[in-house]
Amino acid sequence: MTVEQGIEAVDQFPVGMRVLAVDDDHTCLRILETLLHRCQYHVTTTDKAQTALELSRENKNKFDLVISDVDMPDMDGFKLLELVGLEMDLPVIKLSSHSDPKYVMKGVKHGACDYLLKPVRIEELKNIWQHVVRKSKFKKMKSVVTNGESEGNSDQNGVRANRKRKDPLEEEDEEEEEQQERGNEKKPRVIWTREMHNKFLAAVDHVGIKNAVPKKILELMDVDNLTRDNVASHLQKFRLALKKITNEAKQQVNMAAANSHFMQMSSLKGLGGFHHHSPIPLGSSQFHGGAATTRHYPSNRTFAGMFPHVSSSLPRNLHNDGGYMLQGTPFPPLENLHINSNNKAFPSFASQQSSLLVAPSLVLEGHQQSSSPSYSPHLEINKRLEDWSNNIPQSNVHSEPDALGWNMFGNSTNQTYFCRDTDFGSSSAAHADSLQMKQQHENIFSPMTVAQLLRSSSANEGLFMGQQKLEDGFMASDAGSLDDIVNSMMTQEQSSRVLGRRLA
């Protein structure tokens, strides 16, 4: 595309976005085609996966987005997803009438940007263009990072200009990206380990969240090879997470809502709320994969436990102000988890930035895939569920340093994050009926490994913040970590918010 054409395209985008639709079911394909036309996209259809692959290979710039069914006779839908994603680096949206979380998870793991359930509705399709934009931004970030430039926006501009794909979008994204990039570390990735994060939290707590400046935090943390910039971007994420939690805490949410939200999120149009601040994950922290896999919360963990002073302050904070639920709690993980939160606030915690625990993000964003942690969010959710069931007064929280409340990391094994709701239903659930969740989810996910998950992680953990909320319908449990609370709060909020959306 020439520059002029590129500019025009930008102006009109998402009108004219080129979509390749693949589905062996002719009825659905025809409907999809019409729906896409209604959204003013340019559509090419085929009922064979092989043809789709060939078409997209023919000209790598031919399509902006691919929507493909999962069950196809000539090629596994997931395989197509991988191939298209890898070779052409196109955002791929999966389509299926399988609402089974297992499939959704599989889609996410194979790199799907989104997973839509049939029957597809036009509202969902109207937002799919977001994936294209996100992906292009992601690529930009990536290219910038790999160039190893640490500063110099002009260099960034140069790099951006060199990017071939999504040129039309550059103009739109430039400013935003610059800001993001500035905040991002273009240096070699810094892995934000739990210990580091704990130190970070302690430092933040020490100076007070309002006074937290990267320089001070860096000093307090006293970690080698950590730059002010690393801390700055980490702090930014943290703040966003906090904000989110604060907002959420203000709302009454119940689990069901959270669950439905989650689920919905996955199927919803591209992450309605998912804006990422640029792939922070890129380049910056990689959470050691171990986090994702190991997590255990033997008995809670909260980050609070690590820092005595923190813990003591926590409850106080909790009671006092709706604001920070927990000072210095690692929100991000939670947030990411169940919220397609825009900020992958601490993606790093979640196992790898790229995988951003946030399950939604995984689902939604194809690029998220990173090897394992992809489902960390999933784990987290489960964790969260557990936490909920554990309903513990905050004061008990402080547990082990590892806890860090990153529930997320905890359940590394689980993949079905969608199972969240189901978790409630099945697991610790004594209070499975907590209701809404159950009702809401009945049509969505079935408790799969949730039960397993729950069993695997220490069941009673998690401080549950907001007992009242718990009572609303969560399962009572015994211990909890602050971040559990936070998590639950976030979840709640999210879910209620999402609840409104496609519930069905």
Added chain:
Amino acid sequence: MDAHVAQLQMQYRNYILSLYQQGFLDDQFTELKSLQDDGTPDFVAEVLSLFFDDCVKLVGNMARALDQTGTVDFSQVGANVHQLKGSSSSVGAKRVKGLCINFKELCEAKNYEGCVRCLQQVDIEYKTLKAKLQDMFNLEKQIVQAGGIVPQVDIN
């Protein structure tokens, strides 16, 4: 003439409403109708005919799969049911979709008798729906021939 048209339109309206009330159609069908416009006047008819062709094909596949004298490949049956479920939900064929949900469970449970019975029901159901929709299209044609326009039926 107008009275005749009005009468036909009323008949049409009632007919459509009854289809919804009896559970033959659901919201998805409404969505489908809303996608039809002057640019694509036959959209609904086209999609439905694709759907019924699919039904014939899938039911045939399932019948063959269940008719094996040896061991029945339930996963094959299940795959077809899944596909039918997808397309029926996309067109708003509520009853067919409902049957597919049961059918799927029966396949998973490898319940041969149940599957055979369910398949028969699916067969009857889609044919019934086809006949009903055919009547609906005929009414539409009559209205147009009588000089009227097909009314938009508000389901609520």
